[in-house]
Amino acid sequence: MKSILDNRPALAKEVYKVAEVAGYLWQKGWAERNGGNITINITEFVDDEIRSLPAISDVTPIGTTLPNLKGCYFYCKGTNMRMRDLARWPMENGSVIRILDDCASYVIIADQPVKPTSELPSHLSMHNFLIGKGSDYKASLHTHPIDLIAMTHHKPFLEKDVLTNLLWSMIPETKAFCPRGLGIIPYKLPSSVDLAQATIKELEDYDVVMWEKHGVCAVGIDIMDAFDQVDVLSKSAQIYMTAKNMGFEPAGMTAEQMQEMTVAFHLPK
Numbered sequence: 001m002k003s004i005l006d007n008r009p010a011l012a013k014e015v016y017k018v019a020e021v022a023g024y025l026w027q028k029g030w031a032e033r034n035g036g037n038i039t040i041n042i043t044e045f046v047d048d049e050i051r052s053l054p055a056i057s058d059v060t061p062i063g064t065t066l067p068n069l070k071g072c073y074f075y076c077k078g079t080n081m082r083m084r085d086l087a088r089w090p091m092e093n094g095s096v097i098r099i100l101d102d103c104a105s106y107v108i109i110a111d112q113p114v115k116p117t118s119e120l121p122s123h124l125s126m127h128n129f130l131i132g133k134g135s136d137y138k139a140s141l142h143t144h145p146i147d148l149i150a151m152t153h154h155k156p157f158l159e160k161d162v163l164t165n166l167l168w169s170m171i172p173e174t175k176a177f178c179p180r181g182l183g184i185i186p187y188k189l190p191s192s193v194d195l196a197q198a199t200i201k202e203l204e205d206y207d208v209v210m211w212e213k214h215g216v217c218a219v220g221i222d223i224m225d226a227f228d229q230v231d232v233l234s235k236s237a238q239i240y241m242t243a244k245n246m247g248f249e250p251a252g253m254t255a256e257q258m259q260e261m262t263v264a265f266h267l268p269k
């Protein structure tokens, strides 16, 4: 079957990175059933032939107006699709959409009319925000990491930067590779525009945010970058839990050790 990825190696590479990450999400136990979603901004790979592809779906409202997305194209995981299936068949479990000129609706253009993720309002709001601030980030990831979600069931962890500092202090790499820390968003209905708005507000300060009792949302240069940031935070959460399971509160790196690291790796404060 013909695919939009045929003879477009640069675009295919990005989509196959999504497939690779989808496999990791499943292996990690972060992607039960249809859990999680991924979107990537692929506008830079779009040629005249893609621009002239006809719609293969109805015009569908996004639910919000996103002025920076005019003429943009995204690869999106399909709603109700499984990450473990997407890992093998990305173009059967996801699709490419075109944002229409009203910036408030989209059509699917390839390969098949797979309806995009239920979290499309959040994902597209994040891309709109990123473009607006001139960021070169192209990927957005939502997933359900067991350890990090469990931590949001404990009220003291929901205070600003409590989890950021706790997780950073478990192992030096976490601050090095997730230097902006972990934002917290109080519980909101999945897929809601409310959740989307709260998410972009937190992206001002963080690349990874927790949706209380639901999951994480991360943005990055590409999908590997977004995944890696969640992965290092999850590693820290595992170290914390392992120490607690051994019956003690982990000491954490000292303030001096954190400061030394921050200077040595040229990290933000």
Ligand code: 2HA
Residues within 6 Å of the ligand: 034, 035, 036, 037, 079, 080, 117, 118, 119, 142, 190, 191
């Ligand atoms: O797509 O994880 O939040 C399934 C979800 C919705």
Ligand code: ZN
Residues within 6 Å of the ligand: 035, 036, 142, 143, 144, 190, 214, 215
């Ligand atoms: Zn979810």
